Amino acid sequence: MNDFINVIGAGLAGCEASWQIAKRGIKVKLYEMKPVSFSPAHHLDTFAELVCSNSFRSDQLENAVGLLKEEMRLLDSLIIKCADETRVPAGGALAVDREKFSKLVTDCIKANDNIEIVTEEVTDIPKEGITVVASGPLTSELLSESIGQLIGEQYLHFFDAAAPIVTFESIDMTKAFRAARYDRGTKDYINCPMTKEEYENFWNELTNAQLADVKDFEKEVVFEGCMPVETMAKRGIDTLRFGPLKPVGLIDPALGKEAYAVVQLRQDNEEGTLYNMVGFQTRLKWPEQKRVLRMIPGLENAEFVRYGVMHRNTFLNSPKLINSDYSLIKSPNIYFAGQITGVEGYVESASSGMLAGINSAMDFLGKERITFPKITAIGALSNYISDKNIKNFQPMNVNFGLMDSLNAKIKDKRKRYYEISMRSLEFIKSEIKGCF
Numbered sequence: 508m509n510d511f512i513n514v515i516g517a518g519l520a521g522c523e524a525s526w527q528i529a530k531r532g533i534k535v536k537l538y539e540m541k542p543v544s545f546s547p548a549h550h551l552d553t554f555a556e557l558v559c560s561n562s563f564r565s566d567q568l569e570n571a572v573g574l575l576k577e578e579m580r581l582l583d584s585l586i587i588k589c590a591d592e593t594r595v596p597a598g599g600a601l602a603v604d605r606e607k608f609s610k611l612v613t614d615c616i617k618a619n620d621n622i623e624i625v626t627e628e629v630t631d632i633p634k635e636g637i638t639v640v641a642s643g644p645l646t647s648e649l650l651s652e653s654i655g656q657l658i659g660e661q662y663l664h665f666f667d668a669a670a671p672i673v674t675f676e677s678i679d680m681t682k683a684f685r686a687a688r689y690d691r692g693t694k695d696y697i698n699c700p701m702t703k704e705e706y707e708n709f710w711n712e713l714t715n716a717q718l719a720d721v722k723d724f725e726k727e728v729v730f731e732g733c734m735p736v737e738t739m740a741k742r743g744i745d746t747l748r749f750g751p752l753k754p755v756g757l758i759d760p761a762l763g764k765e766a767y768a769v770v771q772l773r774q775d776n777e778e779g780t781l782y783n784m785v786g787f788q789t790r791l792k793w794p795e796q797k798r799v800l801r802m803i804p805g806l807e808n809a810e811f812v813r814y815g816v817m818h819r820n821t822f823l824n825s826p827k828l829i830n831s832d833y834s835l836i837k838s839p840n841i842y843f844a845g846q847i848t849g850v851e852g853y854v855e856s857a858s859s860g861m862l863a864g865i866n867s868a869m870d871f872l873g874k875e876r877i878t879f880p881k882i883t884a885i886g887a888l889s890n891y892i893s894d895k896n897i898k899n900f901q902p903m904n905v906n907f908g909l910m911d912s913l914n915a916k917i918k919d920k921r922k923r924y925y926e927i928s929m930r931s932l933e934f935i936k937s938e939i940k941g942c943f
């Protein structure tokens with residue numbers, strides 16, 4: 508048995524995990540390949556680098572990522588503390604000066620006597636002792652191979668091509684209808700019918716909408732697996748009508764016949780609170796997705812809990828592999844944390860680092876692991892990535908659709924979300940905070 512815990516990767520998850528372990532009096536060996544070797548998106552020498560936006564998104568309790576941050580504040584998160592200390596004005600969001608943020612995290616980690624920094628690229632997961640793997644969405648090639656060998660190649664994905672996800676309650680069911688194609692099977696899909704005019708307007712906006720920048724390293728992989736909906740649309744005005752928007756076999760009850768085109772949505776979680784837009788993997792900029800996709804009848808007020816993305820992203824098929832405390836089912840002394848587990852986003856990555864750090868420390872101390880229920884945002888995410896009912900696993904941002912709903916019915920959405928947040932914070936204060 509080692510007298511320390513290994514953490515691989517000093518990104519958002521790895522730094523948070525190391526901090527949580529070290530504050531419990533345990534030695535950490537934190538391996539980071541920078542500045543000897545850089546992923547294609549990392550450039551700074553310092554830790555916890557924000558590779559794109561400088562925003563940690565909403566800081567309001569009516570927003571799930573705002574709640575997640577507040578939970579992490581209660582649990583003494585290094586990442587959120589450093590973000591709070593380096594914040595720049597951004598309205599209701601928490602945005603930071605990225606260089607100051609990264610430097611502050613690095614200084615805190617380096618000043619901690621329990622943390623030893625090892626500057627090298629890890630190519631194999633240590634067999635001895637407890638390890639937290641937090642090497643991120645751009646895990647180096649050799650380490651990816653070693654992870655593939657450990658878990659089975661088929662469970663490791665290298666590319667994220669995801670369609671947008673909307674909340675069920677934001678779909679206008681007076682326009683959309685449930686049906687199975689040719690009436691075969693149960694009516695599992697929600698269908699949004701379009702007239703010829705609606706379809707042509709939509710096609711026009713879709714094919715002219717602004718695309719997100721593609722990083723050089725992503726160019727070769729972007730078109731391999733599945734095609735972005737806007738690329739398919741550009742092939743011709745009817746291509747989508749013969750592809751993902753084909754109306755055949757779907758009788759619109761309002762018309763008593765097939766519509767001109769139909770957008771289909773498939774249930775995305777067990778509770779039926781989230782729906783996935785079938786075939787809509789896209790590289791459109793996020794505000795453009797909101798603008799163009801809200802042109803679809805029934806989706807005029809759609810609430811997007813996740814936008815479509817197409818980028819390189821190393822992640823595990825976690826529901827088959829990971830427990831809700833982020834340990835590996837087949838080798839519980841190995842934890843995974845961060846984007847590699849299929850949580851999406853800076854705060855979400857740090858939150859999984861927090862839970863993996865706390866629980867690896869509990870293991871080390873011979874104490875019982877802590878699990879968070881789905882009334883907390885931190886627990887909703889860890890339960891999502893380990894949910895054995897999920898068949899087609901895709902990375903996910905935190906959102907209220909993943910959390911247990913309230914017993915009381917509150918119509919006003921902001922009030923309801925606020926109450927869900929208060930329930931979680933009270934639970935953490937009374938049931939969790941003093942426990943470890």
Ligand SMILES: Cc1cc2nc3c(=O)[nH]c(=O)nc-3n(C[C@H](O)[C@H](O)[C@H](O)COP(=O)(O)OP(=O)(O)OC[C@H]3O[C@@H](n4cnc5c(N)ncnc54)[C@H](O)[C@@H]3O)c2cc1C
Nearest residue numbers: 516518519520540559560629642643647845846852853856
């Ligand atoms: C191009 C891109 C843009 C993104 N933009 C955003 C955004 O704007 N907003 C947002 O919320 N999320 C964004 N994400 C998603 C995600 O939240 C971030 O990638 C986040 O940094 C993930 O945190 P992490 O700790 O899992 O990984 P990282 O922060 O990437 O940390 C992983 C660390 O591990 C190190 N490492 C890798 N392999 C090895 C090895 N073999 N040995 C030792 N060290 C290793 C890396 O150098 C890195 O420091 C983006 C992702 C990508 C790929």
